[in-house]
Amino acid sequence: MSYEAEHLKKLLCASQQGDQKAYKCFLEAILPIVTNRVSRQVIKKDDIDDVIQESLISIHKALATYDSRREVLPWLITIVHRRIIDYIRKVTRISDKEQLTIDGDVTFFEDETNSIVKGDLSILNKLPKQVKRAIILTKIDGYTTKEAAQILGVGEGAVRTKISRGLSKLKLIASKREHR
Amino acid sequence: MSEKQHLDLIEKLSREHKAVRVHMSAKNRALLWFVVHMSLITLISYLRVPFLFDIFTPSLVVESVLFLSLILLTGYISFLTMVPGALTKKNMIFAFTVFIAFIVMLFSGLLSPQIGNPEVLGRRHCELEIIAYSFIPLAHVLYLSKSGIYFNTKASFIIASGASACIPGMVMHLACAYNYKHILLFHIIPIFVVAFGFGTVFDAVRKKAKVLGK
Numbered sequence: 477m478s479y480e481a482e483h484l485k486k487l488l489c490a491s492q493q494g495d496q497k498a499y500k501c502f503l504e505a506i507l508p509i510v511t512n513r514v515s516r517q518v519i520k521k522d523d524i525d526d527v528i529q530e531s532l533i534s535i536h537k538a539l540a541t542y543d544s545r546r547e548v549l550p551w552l553i554t555i556v557h558r559r560i561i562d563y564i565r566k567v568t569r570i571s572d573k574e575q576l577t578i579d580g581d582v583t584f585f586e587d588e589t590n591s592i593v594k595g596d597l598s599i600l601n602k603l604p605k606q607v608k609r610a611i612i613l614t615k616i617d618g619y620t621t622k623e624a625a626q627i628l629g630v631g632e633g634a635v636r637t638k639i640s641r642g643l644s645k646l647k648l649i650a651s652k653r654e655h656r
Numbered sequence: 657m658s659e660k661q662h663l664d665l666i667e668k669l670s671r672e673h674k675a676v677r678v679h680m681s682a683k684n685r686a687l688l689w690f691v692v693h694m695s696l697i698t699l700i701s702y703l704r705v706p707f708l709f710d711i712f713t714p715s716l717v718v719e720s721v722l723f724l725s726l727i728l729l730t731g732y733i734s735f736l737t738m739v740p741g742a743l744t745k746k747n748m749i750f751a752f753t754v755f756i757a758f759i760v761m762l763f764s765g766l767l768s769p770q771i772g773n774p775e776v777l778g779r780r781h782c783e784l785e786i787i788a789y790s791f792i793p794l795a796h797v798l799y800l801s802k803s804g805i806y807f808n809t810k811a812s813f814i815i816a817s818g819a820s821a822c823i824p825g826m827v828m829h830l831a832c833a834y835n836y837k838h839i840l841l842f843h844i845i846p847i848f849v850v851a852f853g854f855g856t857v858f859d860a861v862r863k864k865a866k867v868l869g870k
Binding site: 492493497500504532533539540546547 | 741
């Protein structure tokens with residue numbers, strides 16, 4: 477175990493015993509770790525601070541669960557990671573409920589998707605729910621396939637298949653609209 | 657929001673902070689849970705219909721050891737899910753290996769049984785006993801989970817339900833007919849029914865309760 481992890485462990489054990497100074501030092505010491513993790517995975521800058529605050533509160537509530545025989549960092553990172561996943565799921569649920577409207581400023585990360593959709597995001601509402609979510613997560617929100625797989629609770633291969641099928645269907649819908 | 661506001665939150669949390677009651681380790685919890693419920697269910701089962709200890713073969717001993725190991729491992733894993741970052745792939749792989757070894761033993765017994773067809777030793781409604789008695793250890797795990805944090809609720813409930821059903825399953829393994837076809841149909845299948853059926857239902861109820869704000 478590194479010196480930093482050892483130091484955090486001592487602070488955390490003292491905090492469990494009710495030492496307020498040690499607890500404050502512990503939270504201040506982990507703040508950069510939490511901030512770093514959250515900043516890397518939460519893309520919307522406005523939401524980063526909220527997720528950091530929620531992570532700190534979760535750590536506070538989970539204090540009794542730490543086992544001093546185990547390492548601190550896996551415990552800490554698991555809690556933060558779960559808060560990030562909860563945030564991503566919440567954002568995805570909200571975007572599912574909202575009907576996508578035409579918004580010329582929103583573009584996809586790839587030209588291929590842009591050329592299919594041509595600024596009309598409402599076309600995505602024609603797709604099955606899980607396929608739509610996979611495309612939104614990867615093509616609009618910018619998550620990697622691995623991250624999207626984690627959010628959706630499926631394998632990476634399944635996400636790639638959903639995206640591929642979704643794009644094929646979008647092409648079909650878009651070409652039918654053009655021929656009308 | 658800025659770093660100042662994070663520091664303000666830290667100041668508030670540390671000012672109001674009090675000592676916490678540290679949870680018992682997952683290992684000790686699992687052992688205690690196992691001993692209490694194994695004893696209780698064995699007693700209840702014996703009082704209902706006394707056991708017949710006439711048949712003891714080497715394969716029964718090996719199966720029993722494997723089954724007991726499986727109960728302890730799955731119980732341990734369900735308590736590990738309450739500790740953030742504690743559950744590792746190694747734990748899961750080890751438990752899965754023991755499970756596969758146990759199932760292989762049962763199927764090999766099915767193909768080359770060591771004893772005849774002791775239908776007369778059968779215990780009526782043993783599958784219902786397994787399902788009914790599994791609620792006792794499961795209720796205990798659910799009660800303890802109130803003070804823990806589940807990170808993958810569906811998988812955690814399934815594992816806890818499976819571990820809970822394995823306890824009466826183990827009792828039936830010793831108390832019921834020593835016939836492999838009967839064991840697979842009336843002992844193992846109910847364990848899976850409890851694991852996946854109840855696990856899924858409890859997870860859905862928990863999510864619904866969260867949505868309702870309870």
